[in-house]
Amino acid sequence: MPDMRQKDLTRRGFLAKAGRGLATAQALGALATRASAQQVPEPPGRKLGFAIVGLGSLAINQILPAFARAEKSRVVALVSGHPEKARKLALRYGVAPKSIYDYQGYDALRDNPEVDVVYVVLPNSMHAEYTIRAHQAGKHVLCEKPMATTPADCQAMIDAARKASRKLMVAYRCRYEPFNQEMIRMAREQELGPVKVIVADHGFNIGDPTQWRLKQDLAGGGSLMDIGVYSLQAARYVTGEEPVEIAAMSYTTPGDERFKEVEETIDFQLRFPSGALANCSSSYGYAGVNRYRVVATKGWFELEPATSYTGLRLRVRRGNAVEERNLPQRDHFALEMDHLSECVMDAKQPLTPGEEGLRDLKLMMAIYEAARSGKTVKL
Amino acid sequence: MPDMRQKDLTRRGFLAKAGRGLATAQALGALATRASAQQVPEPPGRKLGFAIVGLGSLAINQILPAFARAEKSRVVALVSGHPEKARKLALRYGVAPKSIYDYQGYDALRDNPEVDVVYVVLPNSMHAEYTIRAHQAGKHVLCEKPMATTPADCQAMIDAARKASRKLMVAYRCRYEPFNQEMIRMAREQELGPVKVIVADHGFNIGDPTQWRLKQDLAGGGSLMDIGVYSLQAARYVTGEEPVEIAAMSYTTPGDERFKEVEETIDFQLRFPSGALANCSSSYGYAGVNRYRVVATKGWFELEPATSYTGLRLRVRRGNAVEERNLPQRDHFALEMDHLSECVMDAKQPLTPGEEGLRDLKLMMAIYEAARSGKTVKL
Numbered sequence: 001m002p003d004m005r006q007k008d009l010t011r012r013g014f015l016a017k018a019g020r021g022l023a024t025a026q027a028l029g030a031l032a033t034r035a036s037a038q039q040v041p042e043p044p045g046r047k048l049g050f051a052i053v054g055l056g057s058l059a060i061n062q063i064l065p066a067f068a069r070a071e072k073s074r075v076v077a078l079v080s081g082h083p084e085k086a087r088k089l090a091l092r093y094g095v096a097p098k099s100i101y102d103y104q105g106y107d108a109l110r111d112n113p114e115v116d117v118v119y120v121v122l123p124n125s126m127h128a129e130y131t132i133r134a135h136q137a138g139k140h141v142l143c144e145k146p147m148a149t150t151p152a153d154c155q156a157m158i159d160a161a162r163k164a165s166r167k168l169m170v171a172y173r174c175r176y177e178p179f180n181q182e183m184i185r186m187a188r189e190q191e192l193g194p195v196k197v198i199v200a201d202h203g204f205n206i207g208d209p210t211q212w213r214l215k216q217d218l219a220g221g222g223s224l225m226d227i228g229v230y231s232l233q234a235a236r237y238v239t240g241e242e243p244v245e246i247a248a249m250s251y252t253t254p255g256d257e258r259f260k261e262v263e264e265t266i267d268f269q270l271r272f273p274s275g276a277l278a279n280c281s282s283s284y285g286y287a288g289v290n291r292y293r294v295v296a297t298k299g300w301f302e303l304e305p306a307t308s309y310t311g312l313r314l315r316v317r318r319g320n321a322v323e324e325r326n327l328p329q330r331d332h333f334a335l336e337m338d339h340l341s342e343c344v345m346d347a348k349q350p351l352t353p354g355e356e357g358l359r360d361l362k363l364m365m366a367i368y369e370a371a372r373s374g375k376t377v378k379l
Numbered sequence: 380m381p382d383m384r385q386k387d388l389t390r391r392g393f394l395a396k397a398g399r400g401l402a403t404a405q406a407l408g409a410l411a412t413r414a415s416a417q418q419v420p421e422p423p424g425r426k427l428g429f430a431i432v433g434l435g436s437l438a439i440n441q442i443l444p445a446f447a448r449a450e451k452s453r454v455v456a457l458v459s460g461h462p463e464k465a466r467k468l469a470l471r472y473g474v475a476p477k478s479i480y481d482y483q484g485y486d487a488l489r490d491n492p493e494v495d496v497v498y499v500v501l502p503n504s505m506h507a508e509y510t511i512r513a514h515q516a517g518k519h520v521l522c523e524k525p526m527a528t529t530p531a532d533c534q535a536m537i538d539a540a541r542k543a544s545r546k547l548m549v550a551y552r553c554r555y556e557p558f559n560q561e562m563i564r565m566a567r568e569q570e571l572g573p574v575k576v577i578v579a580d581h582g583f584n585i586g587d588p589t590q591w592r593l594k595q596d597l598a599g600g601g602s603l604m605d606i607g608v609y610s611l612q613a614a615r616y617v618t619g620e621e622p623v624e625i626a627a628m629s630y631t632t633p634g635d636e637r638f639k640e641v642e643e644t645i646d647f648q649l650r651f652p653s654g655a656l657a658n659c660s661s662s663y664g665y666a667g668v669n670r671y672r673v674v675a676t677k678g679w680f681e682l683e684p685a686t687s688y689t690g691l692r693l694r695v696r697r698g699n700a701v702e703e704r705n706l707p708q709r710d711h712f713a714l715e716m717d718h719l720s721e722c723v724m725d726a727k728q729p730l731t732p733g734e735e736g737l738r739d740l741k742l743m744m745a746i747y748e749a750a751r752s753g754k755t756v757k758l
Contacts, residue, residue, distance in 0.1 A: 196644060196662055197580070197582075197665055199578060201576070201578060201658075203576075203674070205676055247627070247753070249624065249650055253654060265575060265576060265656060269626065269627075269648060271630065275630045276630075277628055277644060277646050279659070279660055280658070281656070281658055283576060283674070285575050286575040286676060286679075287572075287674065287676060287678045295662070295665040295666065296665065298666050300665075374624075374755035374757075375753060375754050
C-alpha cells in the first residue's frame, strides 16, 4: 500500500511544520476534513439480506467474513444442522437468534422478510433441492459451484427460478474479480493478437478420505466437479466461446482409499469455434496448482495463482519482455454477492445465471463421456 | 558469476596488503600459480573429427560455434550446396579447403580419414538418405531431430548403422544439458513424490511462408515434427516411460498462407503405464513458448525456458515455497557432440540412439492419427 505510506509521511511532515497553538488547531481541523474525505467510506446504501445455507469451512472462512467488504449485501440468517455452530456464528456476525434455522425449518425462510437471497453452500447433490425450495419460498438464490450434479437438476432449478420470478445465480466468483476480468479483457480485445491455445491446470492433493467431495452421490463426480470446473470456466470465459469438441483422459490410482467412488485426475482438451484449443488438467492427486496461460500470436498472459481466494498474480509476455500487472486484490465473495444484490435491485440478469451453470454441467458430462469412450465428443 | 566477483575482491585485497618490492613479487608469483590452476583448462585429449552437413542457420549460429566448447569433438569438414558460404565458414573455423564438399561429392567423405562423425543438419526428409550414405562411407552419424519423416526411414537408418557397425545418434540436445537432466533426476527419484501430470508447451509464430519447414515433402509434418517433438520428448524422458494411449486435437487457420501443407497447432494427451498423464501443445501459430511443468503429489517443478539454446530456468514448488535452482548454463551442442565422440571412443551406446528417434516418429504418427480420427490411439 505505497499510497497509504505516502499519505502518512505527508501528514507527519505537516504536523511537524505546523507548530503549536492556533496553527495546530487549524491544521488538525484541515486534516480531519482530509481524513474524512479520503479514508472513511460513505455509509452503505441499501443492502439485501442473505441467508447462508450450510456452515462448512467455505461459509465460515470465506463467505461470512466477506460481508464486511460487501456494499450491498448483509448476512441476516443462517441455516445449519448444528445449532451450537450456528449460534456462535450468529453472535459473531450479528444475526438474530430467531433467524437461525435448521433444515427441518428451512421453508420458514418464506416468512422472514429480512431474507432476500439464499446462498446455498451445501454439498453438490443438495444444491438443487435447497435452491428450488428457496425459490418456492419466494427468495433469490446464489448457488455454489458446481450448480448441481446433473443437467436435469440444473434445468429444474432454472425452471423454479423462472416460475417464482426470482434471480438464480451460480457463485462463479472469479468472474467478478479484477485479475480474471483483465485476462478476459486482454483475450477479447486481442491485446496480444488472436488467442491460439489456453493451458489451464487446477488441482490439489485431497486429504480426509471420508469427506463428501469423495462420495459420488454427494459430489456427483471427482476432481472435475470441484476444482477442474475452474479450468473449464477459464477456457470458456477467456474465449467467450462454447466448445464444439471435447477429448479427455482420466486416471485414478488403484487402491487409493480416497478414490473408491470418484476420479482422481482428468485431463481434457477443448476446441472452440474460433479455432482456439484448450489443454486442461484437473486433479485431486497432485499438489496444489491453479493457473492458466493464454497463448496468443504476439505473446502470452497468465494468472498463477489464478483462482485462489486472494494473492492472484498476472504476468504478460510480449516479445522478449515479461511484465507483472498489479491489480487490486478484492474479496471475490463480496463482489459476487454484491453483483447479485445489484441485479435484484436493478432487475438485471446476473453475469453467471443458472443457464451458465447448466452449460458447465453438460460440458462436464461430455468430458466424462469422452474419457470413458476414448472418443472425441462433438457438441 | 558471484564466485568470480568474490575471487576478484580477494585478489585486490591481497595486493593492497602486500605492499611493494619483494613482497609484491612473491605475491604476484603466488597469484600466477593460482590463476593457472584455476582458470586455464588442460589441453584437450583426443578429439573426433566432425563433418557438418547442411549449413543453415542452426549450423551457422549454434553448431559451428559450439566446437569451441567441445572437449572431444572438432569440425574438420563442411558439406554444402553453396561454395561461397562453405568457404567463408571454413576460414572462420579452420577447415581445410580440401575438406569442403558439395552434395555431388558427398560420398567422397569415405576417403577423408579426418572425418569420424557426420552431423546431418538437413531438412527432415533428407536425413535418411544422408545418414545412410554416411554409414555406407564408414562414418558414425549424429542426426538432427526429427530423425526422419517416416518410421520406415528411421528403421532403414538404424539398419544402415548396424550393417556398417557405426554409431547412430539423434541430436536430442536437451538430454545432455544440466537443467533437463535435473528435471529427469527429480522425477525419477520422486523428490516431490510420484509424478501425476506433465504439462508441456512448445511453439513459436513461424515466419517466412516459403521455408522448408512448411513443406510437407521436406518437413514430413508441421509444428509437431519440428517443435512439438520437444513436448513429446519431455513427457517421455521425465517419466522414463513409453505412452500407452494418445488423444489429440489439431487446428490450422484457414487461408493462412504459411499452412497450406502442414498443421499449425496440435495438442496431444499421453497416458503412461504408471498412470502419469501429459497434456502437450505444439504450435507454429502462437508466440514463442517453451516450457514444461511436472506436477507430483508434494509439489511441482518446471523449466521455462525449457529447451532454448541457453538461459534455462528451473523453479521448484514444495509446500508454499517456490525456489529457483541455478545450474550451469552449458552449450547443448558441445555436450551432445562430445557424448557421441565419447561413445565412439569407448564403444558405448549413445543415450539417444536411432531407436529413440524411431520411437518418437511412431508416436508422432499416432498423434496425427488420433487427431485425424478423433479417437484415442492405444499403443
